[in-house]
Structures are given as structure tokens and as C-alpha cells.
Amino acid sequence: MTTIHDFITTATRKCAALPDSGHPAQEVWALGCHVLSRPLTQLLASDPKERIDPQDEARWTELITRRLQGEPLAYLLGTAEFWSLRLRVTPDVLVPRPETELLVEHALAASPAKDLRYADVGTGSGAIALALKKERPAAFVVGLDKSHKALRVAQTNARVLGLDVGFIASDWLTAVEGARFDIIVSNPPYIHCADPCLTADGLRYEPSLALVGGEKGLDGLRAVIVQSVSRLNEGGRLLLEHGSCQGPATATLLRQAGFTAIHTHTDFAGHERITEGTLYGR
Numbered sequence: 371m372t373t374i375h376d377f378i379t380t381a382t383r384k385c386a387a388l389p390d391s392g393h394p395a396q397e398v399w400a401l402g403c404h405v406l407s408r409p410l411t412q413l414l415a416s417d418p419k420e421r422i423d424p425q426d427e428a429r430w431t432e433l434i435t436r437r438l439q440g441e442p443l444a445y446l447l448g449t450a451e452f453w454s455l456r457l458r459v460t461p462d463v464l465v466p467r468p469e470t471e472l473l474v475e476h477a478l479a480a481s482p483a484k485d486l487r488y489a490d491v492g493t494g495s496g497a498i499a500l501a502l503k504k505e506r507p508a509a510f511v512v513g514l515d516k517s518h519k520a521l522r523v524a525q526t527n528a529r530v531l532g533l534d535v536g537f538i539a540s541d542w543l544t545a546v547e548g549a550r551f552d553i554i555v556s557n558p559p560y561i562h563c564a565d566p567c568l569t570a571d572g573l574r575y576e577p578s579l580a581l582v583g584g585e586k587g588l589d590g591l592r593a594v595i596v597q598s599v600s601r602l603n604e605g606g607r608l609l610l611e612h613g614s615c616q617g618p619a620t621a622t623l624l625r626q627a628g629f630t631a632i633h634t635h636t637d638f639a640g641h642e643r644i645t646e647g648t649l650y651g652r
């Protein structure tokens with residue numbers, strides 16, 4: 371039987387080869403906590419000579435192997451952290467990304483009032499909608515998605531977190547035809563369909579409906595912009611996440627749809643990532 375110490379040393383060495391892991395040891399520990407059902411503090415404090423039960427070792431090895439094949443850590447754990455919320459994630463939803471927290475930050479900065487109406491278009495796990503509701507408990511928040519499987523994940527997250535967010539099946543905003551919102555946010559699929567990154571580790575495990583935005587990657591952005599025009603209140607704001615090269619195209623689409631006060635924001639890496647605009651005089 372292998373000791374915990376030996377297992378972790380060997381697995382960490384193997385995981386160091388992963389291109390998308392900044393912290394291989396942390397990943398091995400996280401999978402260990404998951405398999406052994408122990409909190410990290412307990413695992414860290416365990417006797418390094420302790421031997422692992424063969425069944426646990428087999429399960430831990432299987433998860434490390436899947437990770438080495440490129441499967442996202444969040445799918446292996448079944449959870450991801452977003453805006454300090456622990457969200458359930460399955461392969462039916464995109465793994466929420468840290469840069470999307472910037473979209474939440476900008477949406478909150480654009481809406482200091484407490485009781486506004488928000489829509490999150492293409493809600494996936496519900497990450498953005500749930501973070502907004504957490505910060506604005508008095509607000510009305512709805513999350514829309516075309517994927518029924520994603521909506522089930524989002525509903526589970528809302529229930530577990532005790533956050534009152536409505537989730538509706540909708541092709542973009544079509545299901546909320548007569549509704550009006552103060553803030554619409556969206557992180558739509560924006561990768562162009564021939565982008566080689568779609569076959570790379572990580573992304574190839576995520577749903578293509580969550581990733582691919584048509585020939586130039588702009589189909590989702592365009593649809594959300596066009597449909598938001600009739601669903602925003604006077605002075606309402608639309609905030610969109612997009613690819614690092616899509617800032618100018620997104621700003622143009624917003625301008626063409628009648629939006630003003632258009633700003634593009636960069637992410638932690640200095641890439642253009644979020645563009646927002648306001649709608650007056652519809």
C-alpha cells in the first residue's frame with residue numbers, strides 16, 4: 371500500500387506537465403480531499419506515513435489520469451468557486467472563469483441602486499446571476515439559457531445557495547419578450563467556429579453551445595445586443611464579455627443598435643474583455 375506522502379509526491383510530479391495548471395500540488399491535494407472526503411486542513415495534518423486504502427488510491431489515480439488527459443479540475447471535483455460562491459458544475463455547463471467576475475464587478479458598479487431588474491443571458495451554471503443576487507438581495511434577477519441541462523445545474527445552485535433567482539429556458543431573450551430590465555449582462559459563446567483552441571485541453575470537454583459563436587464568434591454577441599434594445603428600460607445598461615480581439619466589433623454592434631456611453635474594459639492580463647453601453651430614447 372502506498373503512503374499519502376508518496377502518492378502526493380509522484381502525482382504532483384506528473385501534474386507539473388499540465389499546460390493549464392499553475393499549481394499542480396494544489397490540484398493533487400484538492401482531488402485528494404475530494405476522494406478521501408477530508409477537508410484540506412485535515413489532509414495537510416495527516417501522518418505522511420499513513421497508507422491509502424487501495425480503493426481510494428485507485429479512485430485518486432483515476433482522477434489524476436483524467437486530469438492529465440486535459441479534463442478540467444472543476445468537472446473532476448464537481449464544483450467551482452466563483453465570486454466566493456461554491457457552484458456545482460457538470461460537463462453541461464461552462465466552468466465559470468475568473469475574468470467573468472469582472473463582468474459582475476462592472477455590472478454592480480453600473481447599478482448602485484439596490485432594487486433593480488437584472489437579466490443574465492446564457493446563464494450556464496448561473497454564476498453571474500447568482501453573484502448579482504448575492505450582492506443585491508433586493509434586486510429581481512433572472513437567468514436565461516437555451517440549454518435545459520444547464521438550467522437544471524443553475525437551479526440546483528440557486529437552491530443550495532438559498533438565492534432567489536428565476537431561471538428560464540430561452541433562445542437569447544426571446545422568452546422575455548414583454549419584460550424590461552435595468553441591466554442586462556451576458557457572457558455569450560464568442561469563439562469562432564474554426565478556432566483551433568476548441569480542440570485544446572480543457573475546452574474540448576466543455577459544451578460547444580457554451581463556446582462557439584459562429585463564423586466570426588460574433589453571432590451570440592450580435593443577438594444579445596439586438597434583442598436587448600427592446601428589453602432595456604430607459605437608461606438601461608448592457609454589459610458583455612467577449613474575446614480579446616472583439617472589443618472594437620462589439621462596440622460597433624452596440625453603436626449600430628443605438629447604444630451610447632460605450633466603454634471597453636481590460637481583464638487581469640490586459641486583454642480587452644468587457645464592453646458596455648447605455649440605451650436612451652428607444
Ligand SMILES: C[S@@+](CC[C@H](N)C(=O)[O-])C[C@H]1O[C@@H](n2cnc3c(N)ncnc32)[C@H](O)[C@@H]1O
Pocket residue numbers: 463464465466467470491492493494495496497498514515516517520540541542543557558559560579580581590
Ligand atoms: C460562455 S457560456 C457562459 C456561461 C455563464 N454565464 C458563465 O459566464 O460562466 C455561454 C452560455 O450561453 C448559452 N447559450 C448558447 N446559445 C444560446 C442561445 N441561443 N440562447 C440562450 N443561451 C444560449 C450556453 O448554453 C452557455 O450556457
